[in-house]
Amino acid sequence: MMVFEYGTTLFVIDAGLMFPEDYMLGVDFVIPDLDYIKKNRSLISGIVLTHAHEDHIGALPFLLKVANAPVFGTPFTLGLVRNKLEEYDMLHTSKLHEIHPQERLKLGPFELEFIRVGHSVVDGVGIAINTPLGLIVHTGDFKISHTLNDGQNTDVRKFARCGEKGVLALMSDSTNVEKEGYTVSDREISAKIAEIAHGSPGRIIVALFASNINRIQQIVNIARDRNRKVLFNGRSIEIAVRIARELGYMDIPEEVEITADQLDLYPDEEVIIITTGSQGEPMSALARIAAGTHKQIKAKQQDTIVLSSKFIPGNEKAIANIINKLYKRGADVVYEKISDIHVSGHAFREELKLMINLTRPKYFIPAHGEYRHLVLHARLAEDMGIPRQSILVAENGQVVEFDEKGARVRDTVNTGRVMIDGKGVGDVGRSVLKERRVLSEEGLVIVNMAFDEETGVVVYGPEIVSRGFVFETETGHLVDDAQCVILEIIEDVGPEVPDRIKVIRSRLQTALRQYFYFTIGRRPVILPFIMVI
The missing domain is CATH 3.60.15.10 (Ribonuclease Z/Hydroxyacylglutathione hydrolase-like)
Incomplete structure (x- = not known):
């Protein structure tokens, strides 16, 4: 934002x-x-x-x-x-x-002109922002490719015209600044998927991002050329395909598409299934196929599963788990580590250089990336001839200010x-996350007990329930010893002690935490429920 x-x-x-x-x-x-x-x-x-x-x-x-x-x-x-x-x-x-691209939009003192950019989703735009102080170009997420569908390639001429007018500042996508050269051609990916389709003896199941309309169209074209039927499965992909078809971004012949109910009417070698779940999402269609819980699609021998997307950092374990499950069910799996079946939607270094050359900005602001990406993009801009003092690296929350004297990062x-x-919304903070971490790592102990209001004698309990760290049937002695710890506290804090219940609760939590750490090396959350009846 x-x-x-x-x-x-x-x-x-x-x-x-x-x-x-x-x-x-x-x-x-x-x-x-x-x-x-x-x-x-x-x-x-x-x-x-x-x-x-x-x-x-x-x-x-x-x-x-x-x-x-x-x-x-x-x-x-x-x-x-x-x-x-x-x-x-x-x-x-x-x-x-x-x-639409080429249109202008007036927002107060700002006049915005939209520029078509190629990305891994259709209908992306960069923005040329005319301000009272000069023209600022915001690239949006982009790559410079000439192999996308008609009308979806980055409009390099429009960016060049901005450069001819004079660009006060360029804000450019930094995501892939670590990648040398140019992004892989979409045609190469299409050819690779076609090669996989040609060599597959059974069904092909392709998992990808639902918004990657260009890739979906490529797969539909491959299916049409090889007399295969296509099944779209997964709510998000069905919605994206429906919207793209309504807008004319996809061409899917009626005779090519089938429904899940028709799947069994065709031989496996005549079917391609396009679905979601390439990032290991637990409730996605691919995850359910891998687990064997999908109602209509079961992975089996001779299936070829293609994960046509990059592994997003943090998702590797979930993706590996799905891949392992699919192999166990006899399917063959193709993914980025063993085959080039994904192309990034973000510009590589040579494309980033080209964007700087096209726009020739006075100031350069690297955007969209982690901090290391911003720094590396700033160095790239300096290598391209932009003075260091004209490169502004801003973190989240920092204000980049322009005035007649120049530009600076301030406030x-x-x-x-x-x-x-x-x-x-916003209910979960550091303390809640810490409590959840402790519960997940250390476990929970609940103590239930009741006192007689008149005599102060225990009339129920202490009952101990543990969750997440010990099974009572296997370690009954731990529970028995913990009850002894509780009874010692009750005996020590007699009925005459002011705020007796409060004192017992506090001492009980401390003593049990120490006891469990001493006996099993854990510090579970202790929840005492004490009633007076």
Whole structure:
């Protein structure tokens, strides 16, 4: 998410989410902190979306709850946005406006012109932003390829025309700055998949990102040329294909597509299944196929499974688990470590150099990447002749300021991560994550007991229930000894002690934690439930 601001007007570019890291137990996804937006909601003139990936549109429903500003995006992007807003019951209150490459959009003192860029999703755009101080070019996520479908390649001429006019600043995608050369041609990937299809004796099941419409069309073309039928399976891929067909981005002959109910009507060697789950998502169609729980598709001997996507860091274990399960079911699996069956949607170093040469910016701002990517992209720009003092590397929350004297990184605004846990927004913080980690690693002990109100004598318990670290049937002596620890505390804290229950609860937690650490090397969470009856 990025905010442009001038005077009393601001607009937002993209509103993405990220998926939880390993330590974020139970968290569904993470969105940006919207505190600055909330404080300035009356100044927002619009929200502009560059493309339809989740890291650019996933947080839009949460942003619109804070500031219901007009949303601008290309047809395919808005198609997926509409579906997302329907899920949140927000479509009827949202103001969505289609934009197209070459069109201009006026937002207060800003005039935006959209430039077609090639990426791993159709309908992506970069933005030429005319400001009172000069032209700023935001590339969006891009690669420079001439092998995508018609109308989907990056418009290098338009970026060059921006350079001819004079570019105050270039904000450029840094994701693949570590990769030398150029991105692999989409035609090479298509040829590789066609080769796999030719050599496969049975069904072919291809798992990929649902938004990768160009790749899906390539697979459909391969199926048509080899007289195979295509089955789309998985909710997200079915939605993406439906939207792409309605907009004319896909050409799928009626005689090629089949439904899941028709699958058994065709020999295995005449079927290609396109599905989701290439990142090991636990509830995806591919995960259910691997586990044998999919109602209509079962992996079997002579199946060829193709994972046509890059392994996103953090997902490697989940993906490896699915691959192992598929092999156990007799299928053959093709993935990026053993075959070139994926091409990145982000520019490699030579393409990044070309973008700098095309636009010839006065200032350079590396964007979209981890901090090392920004630094490496900054060094690349310096190698391309941009003075070091004209390269601005900004972290999340830092403000890049332009005025008549130049540009600089200054100040910060409140930013950070907000974790979404079920229906809770921001309810999960460091303390909750720590508690979940402790529960997952150390376990839980529950102590139930009741005292007589008049005599102070124990009338029930102490009953001890453990979860996550010890099985009572196998280690009954631990429970018996723990009960002794509790009874000693009760005997020591007599009925005459003020706030007796509170004192017992506190001492009980400390003593049991020490006891379990001494006996089994664990510090479980101790939850005493004490009643007075």
